[in-house]
Amino acid sequence: MVKKRLSKEKQGLTVLTPENDFRFKCRQDLDCFTRCCRNITIVLTPYDILRMKNALNILSVEFLANYTVSMIGDAGLPVVLLKMNDNDEKNCPFVTRQGCRIYPDRPWTCRIYPLQPESSKITEKAGKQYYSVMDVPFCLGLDADKSLTLAKWIEEQGVPVYQKMEAPFKTITGNEFLGRNKITNRNIQEMFYMACYDLDRFKRFVLESTFLERFEVEPEVVEKIKEDDVELYYFAMRWLEYGLLGQHVLKVKPDVMGGKK
Ligand code: SF4
Ligand code: SF4
Structure with a gap:
């Protein structure tokens, strides 16, 4: 019963x-x-x-x-x-x-x-x-x-x-800026999708594009993200903090700032 x-x-x-x-x-x-x-x-x-x-x-x-x-x-x-x-x-x-x-x-x-x-x-x-x-x-x-x-x-x-x-x-998606500004730009939506959900593609984006020529990334972080998806995920979140929220968590290389690249 x-x-x-x-x-x-x-x-x-x-x-x-x-x-x-x-x-x-x-x-x-x-x-x-x-x-x-x-x-x-x-x-x-x-x-x-x-x-x-x-x-x-x-x-x-x-x-x-x-x-x-x-x-x-x-x-x-x-x-x-x-x-x-x-x-x-x-x-x-x-x-x-x-x-x-x-x-x-x-x-x-x-x-x-x-x-x-x-x-x-x-x-x-x-x-x-x-x-x-x-x-x-x-x-x-x-x-x-x-x-x-x-x-x-x-x-x-x-x-x-x-x-x-x-x-x-949650910190990124709950950010006040995003609460006030709805994202409508397709490129930004695509960047977010890749960084959050398509991690293997994000890894190629970091390691196989000009990314590392443009940004200062600690060598130990580069080594870790080659092997470890959790480290890759943390780096993807850092990239979104920089690219989406404009926070200074990544540095552009000086020669790129100077317009050489
Ligand atoms: S969680 Fe699913 S499988 Fe388990 S008791 Fe409830 S309905 Fe049944
Ligand atoms: S517990 Fe497994 S099978 Fe059930 S909904 Fe979740 S992922 Fe699917």
């Missing part, structure tokens, strides 16, 4: 702080197993894409072409969504009968499920992230007897590294 689920209000869990707990246990033997991996909107962060394309051992350009759709968001910046299969179920391309085939590298949204971020001016000002439990009628995991705290769930699901990696991206 399926137990009657308490509404979020009755559970007293409208918004969770790290110490609050909630009831949830996902199991492979539940009738709803993998049902949550269908017909959903998953916005991918740059770090989601970095992890997923590396898990699949493909280049970012291939990942973007095969598994994503993109659109222009409210601020005029590109937003990338995971593309569901074009069938009746509209299931995720990574779901199998046994579950998610990229589970260790699943996107941030899938990690925090059944929670969703709650944001308000107060929480943003406090620099804190709060979550609420999603009301998903078919999810039998929400009927579990087991409860756990938000803090424990975040830790168990490997969310902290995603939060850390998303921080520079």
Whole structure:
């Protein structure tokens, strides 16, 4: 018999702080197993894409072409969504009968499920992230007897590294300048898309164009971005701070300033 689920209000869990707990246990033997991996909107962060394309051992350009759709968001910046299969179920391309085939590298949204971020001016000002439990009628995991705290769930699901990696991206997209000035220039939108989502192309842009002749980049950084996608991502964020927000985090070489190049 399926137990009657308490509404979020009755559970007293409208918004969770790290110490609050909630009831949830996902199991492979539940009738709803993998049902949550269908017909959903998953916005991918740059770090989601970095992890997923590396898990699949493909280049970012291939990942973007095969598994994503993109659109222009409210601020005029590109937003990338995971593309569901074009069938009746509209299931995720990574779901199998046994579950998610990229589970260790699943996107941030899938990690925090059944929670969703709650944001308000107060929480943003406090620099804190709060979550609420999603009301998903078919999810039998929400009927579990087991409860756990938000803090424990975040830790168990490997969310902290995603939060850390998303921080520079959020700083850029949340910048006041972008809030006041919608981006309409196609070249800027394309630069943003490449730096955030198409990291392998961004790497070629840095290493194989005249970029390094024009900008002073620390030799150790150049070496690191050849091998390490995380370092490459941090450098891409630095490039956006410079190119998009006009911050002095990169220096043009003196001979370029002098007009020789
Ligand atoms: S319990 Fe919920 S999260 Fe787990 S498979 Fe079922 S619907 Fe998905
Ligand atoms: S990425 Fe994995 S967990 Fe997320 S919707 Fe797809 S199959 Fe499910």
